Amino acid sequence: MGHPTLRQVARPILPAELAEPWLHELIEDMQETLPAAGGIGLAAPQVNVPVRVAIIEIDGGPSRYGDIEAIPLTVFINPEIEVLDPATAGYWEGCLSVPGLRGFVERPQHVRVSALDLQGQEFTLELQGFLATVFQHEFDHLDGKLYVDRLKDIRLLVFEDQLSAL
DSSP: OOOGGGGSOOBOOOGGGGGOHHHHHHHHHHHHHHHHHTOSEEEGGGGTOOBSEEEEEEOOEEETTEEEOOEEEEEEEEEEEEEEEEEEEEEEEEETTEEEEEEEEEEEEEEEEEEEOTTSOEEEEEEETHHHHHHHHHHHGGGTOOGGGGOSOGGGEEEGGGGGGO
């Protein structure tokens, strides 16, 4: 938190860039960084590259957020989110860019994601619940936003080791 790249709007990937070696190297680096950092999502601005690329991988199964559907490692290029239902729910969000903290953030719980894959093919996903939150959190990075910007009450920002006391 505090790095200027995290606060700028990332630029779209142009169709001609999909075959560029730098983009493939970036995605490989992100794929190595994600599990090493213990995360489930990573956006290019988090590794100081201000382009509209994110990756998400969720093992699925039981978690503190309930039983979660698995999402295989997926690359999202120029993703867009459409809110399908504005009803919100809140989760304690954490972030690799804001280490050691968690914040209670409320977000819409039914969204559709559209993106390109690395071959330039468009795909869509419809997501609900915690998965809708994950994708909104990750794609916020592409717009220069962090979850702390979405807190309705700053008193709901805590150190991770204090979360169990709430």
